[in-house]
Amino acid sequence: MKGYWVVAVQDVLKPDAWGQVLSAFENYVEESDGICKPISFAPPAAVYESGISKTTAVIEFPSLDEAVHARTKDSSYFQGVIEADGTPVENKAIRDFRIIETEGGWMKPGHGYWLVWVREFIDKDNWIGKVMPAWQEYVASGACKVHHLKPPHMVLEDGRMFPFALCEFPSLQAAIDARESDEYNIDVLGAAGKPVHEMVTRDFRIIEG
Numbered sequence: 001m002k003g004y005w006v007v008a009v010q011d012v013l014k015p016d017a018w019g020q021v022l023s024a025f026e027n028y029v030e031e032s033d034g035i036c037k038p039i040s041f042a043p044p045a046a047v048y049e050s051g052i053s054k055t056t057a058v059i060e061f062p063s064l065d066e067a068v069h070a071r072t073k074d075s076s077y078f079q080g081v082i083e084a085d086g087t088p089v090e091n092k093a094i095r096d097f098r099i100i101e102t103e104g105g106w107m108k109p110g111h112g113y114w115l116v117w118v119r120e121f122i123d124k125d126n127w128i129g130k131v132m133p134a135w136q137e138y139v140a141s142g143a144c145k146v147h148h149l150k151p152p153h154m155v156l157e158d159g160r161m162f163p164f165a166l167c168e169f170p171s172l173q174a175a176i177d178a179r180e181s182d183e184y185n186i187d188v189l190g191a192a193g194k195p196v197h198e199m200v201t202r203d204f205r206i207i208e209g
Contacts, residue, residue: 002104003067005059006152006164008117008203010052010094017085017092024084028077035061036070039107044115044205046176049196051204056115058207064101068154071099089157096203097159098152102166106147111168111209112175114144118162120201126192127199134191143178144169172208179206 012018029036040058047053061067070077082089089095096117107113121127139146148166155161169175178184189196196202 001064001101003061003064003153004100004102005057005061005067005071006098006100006115006117006166007055007057007059008052008096008115008205009054009056010096010158010203012054012093014092017087020084021082021089021092024081028081031076035066037061040207040209042207044207045112045172046179046206048179048204048206049202050119051202056205056207058107058115060104064099064153067099067101071097071156072154095157095159097156098164099154099156100148100152100164100166102148106166106168107209108168109209110171112172113169113207113209114165114167114175114179115205115207116163116165116167117160117203118164118200119160119203121162121199122197122201123192123194123199126194130192131188131199134188138183138188143183144175172206175206179204 029038037060038057039060040056042055043053044051044056061070072078085092096119098117145168146165147168148164150163151161152159152164169178192199
């Protein structure tokens with residue numbers, strides 16, 4: 001099992017200062033001797049629901065403990081990178097920053113991935129009681145492989161202690177097609193008989209491995 005930062009940039013408030021952060025992060029990665037390993041760092045290929053077409057970062061660490069340590073106790077990161085200009089990160093960017101643990105090696109070149117940050121529950125009873133059972137049937141049919149679907153180990157900045165979903169498809173196009181399919185939109189999201197936005201707010205992004 002490995003530790004991951006899964007970070008959805010919501011907004012960049014000060015682009016020039018944020019550019020300084022990104023430059024400092026590149027140096028941090030180089031100096032980490034492979035401990036901090038970005039495996040995805042780009043805008044998503046597609047977004048849905050409340051998804052935002054801004055940087056989506058997945059950073060891998062050898063363990064959950066190292067992922068937590070790097071973000072919370074390593075001054076080289078929280079002072080040398082995100083506070084590189086002497087101000088808190090929240091002054092420069094808004095990020096849903098979560099730390100999770102899952103098996104290593106899940107990201108495969110050419111495969112497509114749903115990354116979904118639940119931001120708010122509006123009608124949790126219908127979501128859990130009706131949509132989630134339909135989702136379980138969808139997964140059991142072989143539609144996708146779920147690597148993570150539960151609250152994160154830790155949240156920071158604008159992160160929320162709500163479920164984070166990481167689902168794998170054979171290709172980017174397969175991931176997009178699945179998200180737009182009747183099997184997902186009608187059979188799963190429609191299981192409660194009401195629009196998804198009346199049950200949950202999700203930052204739904206699709207990336208390619």
